[in-house]
Amino acid sequence: QSALTQPASVSGSPGQSITISCTGTSSDVGGYNYVSWYQQHPGKAPKLMIYDVSNRPSGVSNRFSGSKSGNTASLTISGLQAEDEADYYCSSYTSSSTLKVFGGGTKLTVL
Amino acid sequence: EVQLVQSGAEVKKPGESLKISCKGSGYSFTSYWIGWVRQMPGKGLEWMGIIYPGDSDTRYSPSFQGQVTISADKSISTAYLQWSSLKASDTAMYYCARPRRGSSGDAFDIWGQGAMVTVSS
Secondary structure (H helix, E strand, C coil), X not given: CCCEECCCEEEECCCCCEEEEEECCXXXXXXXXXXXXXXXXXXXXXXXXXXXXXXXXXXXXXXXXXXXXXXXXXXXXXXXXXHHCEEEEXXXXXXCCCCXXXXXXXXXXXX | CCEEEECCCEEECCCCCEEEEXXXXXXXXXXXCEEEEEECCCCCEEEEEEXXXXXXXXXXXXXXXXXXXXXXXXXXXXXXXXXXXXXXXHCEEEEEEEECCCCCCCCEEEECCCEEEEECC
């Protein structure tokens, strides 16, 4: 069981927007602005898409955005494109001895 | 270019030992933590632990404490993940990754290519 809870799958059609949620506790997501999101295509290493809740690294499309409310963080992808089809993982700093936790991952299917 | 280059795929038998590596380049290796992440076949990412090569300060996820050892040799800008006695359940892809800033809790913006470890009799 992962420390952060994500839906197993989401889907959307090209051009649509989707949102992936990531629910934790006040010891991780809710307590710190250190939520990040990663994209992973099959057979590839994860890629950082969002850091510190809502910041995009250089080179990441502005179609990707992040937010947080209470113990739940969200990743929104607007204007869905075929290449967005991938697994997405959230992660957060945690005050527990674990230090960092990941969500279980969400498979995004572009219909 | 900032990059992490990991050692190659390994095939081992249960009970054998193993040490895999992650070499950093293009940045000050002693100024950034290096973390390790496990991904079992068809499963999600699991944070294993992290080391600060500057002083070898190491933190482990409770799930991996005692199961693996994380170390680093700053003279050759290389971090390591090792097992003393492998189990079939250690079969996984292992990634090293560097946080984007100096904090151990920061997001990982640089990832190695991964090292597949297969443990089978």
